Structures are given as C-alpha cells and as structure tokens.
Amino acid sequence: MAEQLTLGVAARLSRYLQVLTQAKRMGKTSISSQAISEYTNVNPTQIRRDLSGFGKFGKRGVGYDIDTLIAQIRKILRTSGQHNIALFGSGNLGQAIAGSGAFADHGFRVSAMFDVDPDKVGLRIGDLTVRHYSELPIVVENEGIEVGVLAIPAAAAQQVADDLVSSGVKIIFNYSDALLSVPSDVTVHTSSPAVELLYALYFYLS
Amino acid sequence: MAEQLTLGVAARLSRYLQVLTQAKRMGKTSISSQAISEYTNVNPTQIRRDLSGFGKFGKRGVGYDIDTLIAQIRKILRTSGQHNIALFGSGNLGQAIAGSGAFADHGFRVSAMFDVDPDKVGLRIGDLTVRHYSELPIVVENEGIEVGVLAIPAAAAQQVADDLVSSGVKIIFNYSDALLSVPSDVTVHTSSPAVELLYALYFYLS
DNA sequence: ACCGCTTGTATCAGGACGTTACAAACTAGC
DNA sequence: GCTAGTTTGTAACGTCCTGATACAAGCGGT
Numbered sequence: 071m072a073e074q075l076t077l078g079v080a081a082r083l084s085r086y087l088q089v090l091t092q093a094k095r096m097g098k099t100s101i102s103s104q105a106i107s108e109y110t111n112v113n114p115t116q117i118r119r120d121l122s123g124f125g126k127f128g129k130r131g132v133g134y135d136i137d138t139l140i141a142q143i144r145k146i147l148r149t150s151g152q153h154n155i156a157l158f159g160s161g162n163l164g165q166a167i168a169g170s171g172a173f174a175d176h177g178f179r180v181s182a183m184f185d186v187d188p189d190k191v192g193l194r195i196g197d198l199t200v201r202h203y204s205e206l207p208i209v210v211e212n213e214g215i216e217v218g219v220l221a222i223p224a225a226a227a228q229q230v231a232d233d234l235v236s237s238g239v240k241i242i243f244n245y246s247d248a249l250l251s252v253p254s255d256v257t258v259h260t261s262s263p264a265v266e267l268l269y270a271l272y273f274y275l276s
Numbered sequence: 277m278a279e280q281l282t283l284g285v286a287a288r289l290s291r292y293l294q295v296l297t298q299a300k301r302m303g304k305t306s307i308s309s310q311a312i313s314e315y316t317n318v319n320p321t322q323i324r325r326d327l328s329g330f331g332k333f334g335k336r337g338v339g340y341d342i343d344t345l346i347a348q349i350r351k352i353l354r355t356s357g358q359h360n361i362a363l364f365g366s367g368n369l370g371q372a373i374a375g376s377g378a379f380a381d382h383g384f385r386v387s388a389m390f391d392v393d394p395d396k397v398g399l400r401i402g403d404l405t406v407r408h409y410s411e412l413p414i415v416v417e418n419e420g421i422e423v424g425v426l427a428i429p430a431a432a433a434q435q436v437a438d439d440l441v442s443s444g445v446k447i448i449f450n451y452s453d454a455l456l457s458v459p460s461d462v463t464v465h466t467s468s469p470a471v472e473l474l475y476a477l478y479f480y481l482s
Numbered sequence: 483a484c485c486g487c488t489t490g491t492a493t494c495a496g497g498a499c500g501t502t503a504c505a506a507a508c509t510a511g512c
Numbered sequence: 513g514c515t516a517g518t519t520t521g522t523a524a525c526g527t528c529c530t531g532a533t534a535c536a537a538g539c540g541g542t
Contacts, residue, residue: 074482075478076497076498078498078499079498080475080478080479081475084471084472084474084475084478085471087471087474088466088468088471089455091453092453092454092455092466093455095430095453095454095455096454096455102518102519102520103519103520104519109455113499113500113501114519115499115500115501115502115522116499116500118519118520118521118522119499119521119522121520121521122520122521122522126520126521127520128519128520128521129507129508129509129519129520130506130507130508130518130519130520130521131507131508131509131510131517131518131519131520132507132508132509132518132519132520133518133519133520134520144474147474147475147477147478148478148481148482149474149477149478149481153473153477161372162368162369162371162372162375163368163369163372163376165368166367166368166369166372167469169368170369171453172453172468172469172470173469173470173473175453175470176470176471176473176474177474178470178473216477217473217477224301240480241473241476241477241480243469243472243473243476247297247298247301247377247378247381248298248301248302249295249298249299249301249302249315257476257479257480259472259473259476260294260298261469262294262378263373263378263379263449263467264378264379264381264382264384265290265291265293265294265382266290266449266465267359267379267382267384267423267447267449267465268290268293268350268353268355268382268383269286269287269290269353270447270449270463270465271353271355271359271422271423271447272281272286272290272353272354272355273286273463274446274447274463275354275355276280276354282528282529284529284530308487308488308489309488309489310488319530319531319532320488321530321531321532321533322530322531324488324489324490324491325490325491325530327489327490328489328490328491332489332490333489334488334489334490335488335489335538335539335540336487336488336489336490336537336538336539336540337486337487337488337489337538337539337540337541338487338488338489338538338539338540339487339488339489340489
C-alpha cells in the first residue's frame, strides 16, 4: 500500500478536486495555485507543496491542466474507479439527489433507489426504477453497492443503517438528523448544512 | 470583541454542536467527552480542552448537560440569535430544504422562498409562499436576510449571487455546482456531497 | 464511606502549516 | 531572438496546534 496521507492532506486534496471540477464545468482548462487558493482559502504554497509531493503536475508560468490534475488527485486518493451508491427515500430530497449530476461528476453512480411506500415502488425517476426496501440485501450484492445514502426521516434511519451494515456496506451518507450507531469499521457522514452555515457565520461576524 | 477563535477550534465546536443537537433529538440529556469523541473522531482530551477554555460546563463523573452545552457553544460562536435565510429555487431540493427542520434546529429561519417560474410563484410550501425573484432586494431589506441559499441550476447561480451581493448579503450557501465569483468580503460555501464521499472513501480504502 | 467515572488542567514532544525566498521553466509581446 | 512577466517546485525557519500522558478534584451510585 502507498503511504498513508494525513487527514489534512486528504481533506485539502478533496477540496481541490471540488474546485477543479467546478472550474472544468465553467469551461476552464487550466488553473493556477493562486486561483485555487482563492476558492479554497488554502495558501498557494501549501497547494503546490501538497501536489509536488506526488509528482510534477504543473507547467511553470502557466499553472495546472485541469483534466490532468483531476485525474492525478483521484489517483492519489485511490478513488479513480466507478463507485456504486444506493439511495434510500424517493421524496423531494431523494429525487433531487437522483436528478443532479453532483455524484456522477466524481465517479459515483446511483445504482439503485429504494422506498417503503407501495405507491412509490415502481416509479421511474430519471433512468432508475424505485425498488422496494426489502430488496436491499440482494441489490447490494448484485450491484456491488459501496455506499448507502439516507434521504429518509430520522425515525427510519437507524433501521436502514443496521440493514446496510448487515449487508456489508461500510460507508453511509446520512441526510437525516438521526444520530446513528454503527460498528467502528463503518463510516457515517452526516450532512449538516446548518452547522456549516454557523461556522461561516462565525467568521463573518468576527 | 472577544478574542478570535482559531479555524480549528471553531470547526470543532461546530461539529460538537451537530452531535449535541442530534443527541438531544434522540432524547439524551447528558453526554460525555468520550461519547462526543466517538461521533466526531476528535480526541476526548481535545474536546475538554476546547470547552474548558471558556468555562466549566461539565460535571465530573457525569459529563455535559446537552442543553447547557448547546447554549454555551452557540454563545461562544456568537450565533445565538435567530438568523434569516432566503431560499432560491422551489424545485425538489428547495422543497426538501424548506420542509426539513435542519435549519430551524440551529436558529435559522427560512424567511422567504423565490422562483422565476410564474407557475411556481404563489405556491404555498409549508408555511411559506413562493415569491417572484424580482422581489429579492425588497425582501432582503424588510426581512433582514443574512444568508442566501441557492437551490437552482448552475446556469442561474452567478446571476443570483450577484444580485444577493448587490443587496448586501454576505453569506451564500451554494447547492449548485457553479463556481461563483464574489467580492472578497462575501463568503461562499458550496455543498459538495460527492467530494465528502470521496474523502470518506479514501480512508475506508486505506 | 467507598469505588468508579469524568472533568479540568498541566506538561511534553512531534509535526503540520504559514511565511519568505528564489531558481527554473514557460508564455507572450516586441 | 530577446526580454519581461508569470508560475511552479523546493528549501529553510519558526510558530502554533494537536495527540499523548498523567493526575487531582468532584460527582453519583452502592
């Protein structure tokens, strides 16, 4: 295995990836460490230091080619391939996620969508058909699901988390405000936009 | 002005706040630094050190009273009051945000909701009525809007950002994948769940 | 009264990060 | 072809953050 990145480096590389993807969307093909710095609030020297530890990706006097850099960072993070996601809940949030390119841009494919409501099972959303929740274990196995995304009410979240764990899924992205208990080898990431706002607000008020 | 918190402290306090709010939802009334640590991956000693810098909030042998600690952290972050948000876009994502308690739990109130589609203007969503986008400047002034939340297509995002800036809003929460250009005194926070997933995935694959 | 748990606090060492500096390489304009 | 301007890659240095360890004081339950 390659050496382990520190938490800080991995976090920053992820943020660079975000900006690079956005910049690519905007039609840019090249970007300087200075420009990345403006969008990430990371020191330009730090950015170059982070990147130069893995190779010489830039051109002096020009900057970094965006496509190349995206590919290199994904390689460093060892997340280059395609990863399959299962989405739980076909309400407004579930549909918003399924319909956005937010995941597809980074190599994630929403491979399945579940609901418990019989009225919703069978609905087509984008190019997916909503399946009944009871199919979870089979789908995880057949589709090679690596990540479960919970767009469901808090009351149902722990049960789904338990079932995902039973099926071998190790990464859960939680959009509910439930506090999930999982084994220590499972990673739960809870989305909390309000907390991120508080953080931003603090620095604005200062 | 009280002394400025470092980026690290403010970020950690925000995360504690997230866990505390979730724990409160789950009916807990008290929590130990050890328990917070398990949900945040922050060292328990670090947590106690962060908190003890501002006062003695805990009870030895017991832990921290959740309500008290939430109030204290919000006081430290100087974000105790009520803050008004304007939401742009009444599609699936906009409706999901308006309908969730995610913001309300942290003192944010969605005070207005905008759309440009004449078919959507006038619709009632929760206890809000969708207003036409042209009312932005008036509403920002009358309602004391501090934050703009963009749940709209990338193509429209820069225009809305510009208009928010013109109206004096300094904090923008961007759910689109546009790369926004704003003056340096305006904070843009772009939601990027896929990037957060990549980060989680990296550590799982290690 | 005793025991276990948890906070509050001190100390120490390692390392990450900001800062500054500069040579090398590339582009553009003349 | 030459020069000016830009940007990367890299080094050196000092500061401050963080993890680790340790322990007394305080609280609750038995």
